[in-house]
Amino acid sequence: MKKIYLMLIMLFSVFTSLNAESLTQLEGSFKTVPAIILIAVLLTFVLVGVFFRAKDPADYYAAGRKISRVGSGMAIASNWMSAASVLGMAGMMYGFGYNGLAYVVGWTGGYVLLLILMAAQIRKYGKYTAPDFIGDRYYSRDLRIASAVFTILISFAYCVGQFGGIGLMFKWILGLNYTWAVIIGSSVVLLYTLISGMIGATKNMQVQYVIIVISFLVPVFIMAFKFDYFWLLPQIGYGAAVTDIVQGIPAPNIADGVALMNAYGHDFAIVPSPEFAMPWDPSTGTTFFQWIAICFSLMVGTAGLPHVIQRFYVVPKVTDARWSVVWGLFFICLVYWTAPAYSAFGKLLSSNPDVGFLAKDAIVVYTAQLGGINTLIVGLLAAGAISAAFSTVSGLLVAGASAFSHDLYVRVINPDSTPKVQLKIARIGTIIMGVMVTVVALLKLGLIAQLVSVAFSMAACTIFPLFLLGIWWSGSNRAGAKAGLFTGTVVTIISITYFIVGLSGGSLPGQELISYWLNVWYFAWIGAPLAIIANIIVSLLTKPTPLEIKKFLAEQVHN
Amino acid sequence: MEPTDQYNFSIFRPRNLHGKKNRNVILSMLLIWVVTVFGFQFLLKGIQEPTPEKSLLMFESTWPEAVKGTLSPEDFQSFLRSLVLVRGKNTVKAEEQDVISEAITVAVFDVVPDSIRSDILLLIANKTRLNSELAQVKDQEYLNIKKEITEIDNTLIRFTEPYSGFSLGSLEATLLISSLRNEYPESLSDKAFTKLPQIMKLYLIHNQSKLTDTKFLGFPFHYFYTAVFLLILFIILCIVYNILIEWRLKKQGVIE
Numbered sequence: 069m070k071k072i073y074l075m076l077i078m079l080f081s082v083f084t085s086l087n088a089e090s091l092t093q094l095e096g097s098f099k100t101v102p103a104i105i106l107i108a109v110l111l112t113f114v115l116v117g118v119f120f121r122a123k124d125p126a127d128y129y130a131a132g133r134k135i136s137r138v139g140s141g142m143a144i145a146s147n148w149m150s151a152a153s154v155l156g157m158a159g160m161m162y163g164f165g166y167n168g169l170a171y172v173v174g175w176t177g178g179y180v181l182l183l184i185l186m187a188a189q190i191r192k193y194g195k196y197t198a199p200d201f202i203g204d205r206y207y208s209r210d211l212r213i214a215s216a217v218f219t220i221l222i223s224f225a226y227c228v229g230q231f232g233g234i235g236l237m238f239k240w241i242l243g244l245n246y247t248w249a250v251i252i253g254s255s256v257v258l259l260y261t262l263i264s265g266m267i268g269a270t271k272n273m274q275v276q277y278v279i280i281v282i283s284f285l286v287p288v289f290i291m292a293f294k295f296d297y298f299w300l301l302p303q304i305g306y307g308a309a310v311t312d313i314v315q316g317i318p319a320p321n322i323a324d325g326v327a328l329m330n331a332y333g334h335d336f337a338i339v340p341s342p343e344f345a346m347p348w349d350p351s352t353g354t355t356f357f358q359w360i361a362i363c364f365s366l367m368v369g370t371a372g373l374p375h376v377i378q379r380f381y382v383v384p385k386v387t388d389a390r391w392s393v394v395w396g397l398f399f400i401c402l403v404y405w406t407a408p409a410y411s412a413f414g415k416l417l418s419s420n421p422d423v424g425f426l427a428k429d430a431i432v433v434y435t436a437q438l439g440g441i442n443t444l445i446v447g448l449l450a451a452g453a454i455s456a457a458f459s460t461v462s463g464l465l466v467a468g469a470s471a472f473s474h475d476l477y478v479r480v481i482n483p484d485s486t487p488k489v490q491l492k493i494a495r496i497g498t499i500i501m502g503v504m505v506t507v508v509a510l511l512k513l514g515l516i517a518q519l520v521s522v523a524f525s526m527a528a529c530t531i532f533p534l535f536l537l538g539i540w541w542s543g544s545n546r547a548g549a550k551a552g553l554f555t556g557t558v559v560t561i562i563s564i565t566y567f568i569v570g571l572s573g574g575s576l577p578g579q580e581l582i583s584y585w586l587n588v589w590y591f592a593w594i595g596a597p598l599a600i601i602a603n604i605i606v607s608l609l610t611k612p613t614p615l616e617i618k619k620f621l622a623e624q625v626h627n
Numbered sequence: 628m629e630p631t632d633q634y635n636f637s638i639f640r641p642r643n644l645h646g647k648k649n650r651n652v653i654l655s656m657l658l659i660w661v662v663t664v665f666g667f668q669f670l671l672k673g674i675q676e677p678t679p680e681k682s683l684l685m686f687e688s689t690w691p692e693a694v695k696g697t698l699s700p701e702d703f704q705s706f707l708r709s710l711v712l713v714r715g716k717n718t719v720k721a722e723e724q725d726v727i728s729e730a731i732t733v734a735v736f737d738v739v740p741d742s743i744r745s746d747i748l749l750l751i752a753n754k755t756r757l758n759s760e761l762a763q764v765k766d767q768e769y770l771n772i773k774k775e776i777t778e779i780d781n782t783l784i785r786f787t788e789p790y791s792g793f794s795l796g797s798l799e800a801t802l803l804i805s806s807l808r809n810e811y812p813e814s815l816s817d818k819a820f821t822k823l824p825q826i827m828k829l830y831l832i833h834n835q836s837k838l839t840d841t842k843f844l845g846f847p848f849h850y851f852y853t854a855v856f857l858l859i860l861f862i863i864l865c866i867v868y869n870i871l872i873e874w875r876l877k878k879q880g881v882i883e
Contacts (some may be wrong), residue, residue, distance in 0.1 A: 097765070163718070169853045173664060176858050180660050183865050184653050188872075298845070304855065307846030314847060319798040337798045339715035340680060345850050346833040347671050351718055356672045360665060367664075387873065394865045401858045408854045419717060421805040540638040618634035622642060 098243040102447030141395020146273035150460035151233020156517030159428035161411035167354035170362040178370020191389035198374040199475035216475035223468035229519035231509035258502040276459040283452025296323040306409035316340035331440040334420035365592035369524025372532025375467035472497030528592030529556030548607025555602040559595035675834040683831035751809040
């Protein structure tokens with residue numbers, strides 16, 4: 069840990085040696101100070117990665133089970149808090165009001181499911197990866213392969229949003245166009261993951277968490293203070309800002325004899341805008357059903373994401389698995405309590421028509437800029453957002469590479485491969501996946517949070533039912549698992565097909581109906597229950613689970 | 628040979644007393660989780676009422692007269708105010724903003740004298756030119772052009788104030804002049820005429836209830852509940868679950 073502290077001190081000294089500069093435009097130009105901060109932060113990550121690099125496959129996949137509860141909690145939080153949390157969530161609330169809160173609740177409430185239904189049991193089962201568990205529990209090589217493929221696809225879908233977020237921040241800092249920004253950002257994150265592996269990643273995740281939290285929280289304290297809200301606890305103080313948005317603030321807005329203004333000199337004023345806070349407001353184009361469907365899909369998806377489940381293998385004891393969830397959730401909530409404050413301040417600061425339409429996914433950084441926050445701090449915020457995306461991407465790429473090398477290559481293609489070959493295959497898998505994700509991220513298929521939610525729905529329809537029934541019902545057998553996975557896959561394919569056709573301007577039978585009820589952002593609301601039902605029905609009608617599996621579950625997993 | 632049903636279990640049919648107690652804890656937690664998250668949203672949905680903003684009432688009471696062109700000066704100001712307050716919402720889509728801006732432009736140019744109208748048109752044309760230059764300049768040049776634009780805005784506000792009632796420095800005045808177009812269409816287009824009442828309804832009716840109108844720690848209560856309280860509750864649920872499970876394991880001497 070001393071090495072980490074030293075590097076943090078080095079990083080801090082770089083920050084303090086820089087002078088603040090003022091920003092006159094939200095976008096478009098190269099920003100020197102944020103660029104230096106970004107480079108310093110990235111260098112720190114690479115150094116941590118090098119110091120704690122993986123030495124063998126066990127280290128690469130599961131960090132040698134050397135991580136403490138709090139450390140694991142930080143890693144869970146850092147691994148979890150992606151560009152979707154730091155950038156996307158505030159953007160959703162900024163653009164869609166109360167419906168954006170479905171993401172806040174969905175991405176935290178899922179941890180309750182994860183804890184009470186999965187964490188300890190997964191640790192007790194004693195497997196490294198999700199396909200390992202599924203292949204073993206359902207005594208099926210086919211299911212192992214299928215779940216490995218889904219692990220890769222889920223990681224892939226999740227990464228697309230992250231690469232988009234990395235691209236946005238690189239674009240903002242470097243003043244490049246989106247395409248080059250995504251290509252440069254993707255190359256850096258790939259390089260880092262290849263150097264470090266998961267043991268480096270786990271240490272790095274702790275450093276990244278600290279950077280994310282500090283960079284994300286500090287601007288909100290400053291803005292709350294500056295605009296006369298309760299700044300000692302801005303996560304509560306912004307409540308008055310929400311009410312101000314609903315009721316409107318007349319101009320000029322004077323506090324202590326000083327007119328409150330944004331960085332452009334516009335009044336800190338707004339017309340009454342109840343649509344920001346009122347539930348499923350018609351003007352936001354969202355509905356009650358969508359709120360419920362998004363929230364449910366994200367919650368269930370949380371408990372089925374392979375790279376999240378995989379984190380429970382790295383804790384030394386079962387009890388650590390449980391408490392690491394609590395720590396992880398607490399660390400996550402620190403950021404999630406704060407994200408809505410960005411959307412509220414963003415709404416107030418961008419209300420002047422001169423500001424124009426702002427990209428929702430960059431609203432966090434724009435808000436800090438419009439709030440007149442020091443460039444140094446805004447730069448740190450952007451670097452924090454990139455850290456969030458980096459930490460998640462590295463976890464996802466490791467999960468995807470694990471599925472590729474450990475579950476497909478070693479178990480299926482070449483069981484006699486040496487650890488050295490396995491590591492090489494994992495790295496090749498990482499590169500292939502990284503390049504493919506970059507290409508898809510360049511297509512800009514949706515907002516960050518929406519893109520990421522595809523991965524959640526996919527996980528909820530495929531992996532989650534297998535884990536839930538695999539752990540909690542000895543009667544769930546191979547045939548049932550296959551039927552459940554098939555059902556989840558069909559729902560996933562239908563939803564994604566309709567989305568792609570709709571996006572390309574085409575139309576299939578029932579296009580409008582399917583696009584609403586089986587929307588690609590939340591199709592798990594029906595896909596997950598259907599997959600569970602199919603699994604149960606087919607399991608009841610087919611040959612029972614072998615005795616040794618039932619015995620193992622009863623004696624090892626459920627004491 | 629071991630009997631096959633000896634190891635059969637499910638969450639609803641545990642194998643022993645420990646399992647039963649464990650099941651009760653899990654199901655209780657799940658029930659609390661479901662009711663607090665989804666139950667609250669269903670309650671919110673159940674008691675909501677579509678509630679119009681004051682601006683919609685202003686608009687609806689003045690729209691028929693506006694169509695006939697027989698608005699009194701006071702009603703004109705109410706009508707204009709309702710349009711401006713919707714134009715100021717930054718969730719309004721670009722094409723809908725165009726409709727509202729068209730309505731504002733027609734309304735203002737209808738009431739100002741011809742001489743002022745031509746001055747206003749000239750100023751707006753200048754402002755449009757300066758705005759296009761603004762995108763290509765930086766630093767001091769940027770600030771200079773900004774200053775010129777502000778001066779034009781102030782002049783426009785002074786020109787329109789006697790008719791709109793929006794004084795210099797008010798948010799409504801800023802919104803009004805930013806909505807004015809550099810052409811005088813004389814009357815609303817058919818599209819704008821049809822769409823305007825729909826747009827006003829869309830942006831000025833909200834789902835409200837006692838839960839949204841009650842304030843708690845400065846928040847609308849429902850917002851606090853969802854954005855802050857639920858997250859606290861999730862952490863509490865996790866802590867309580869861990870404590871209960873570990874207490875039970877310890878009591879039964881189980882080492883995991």
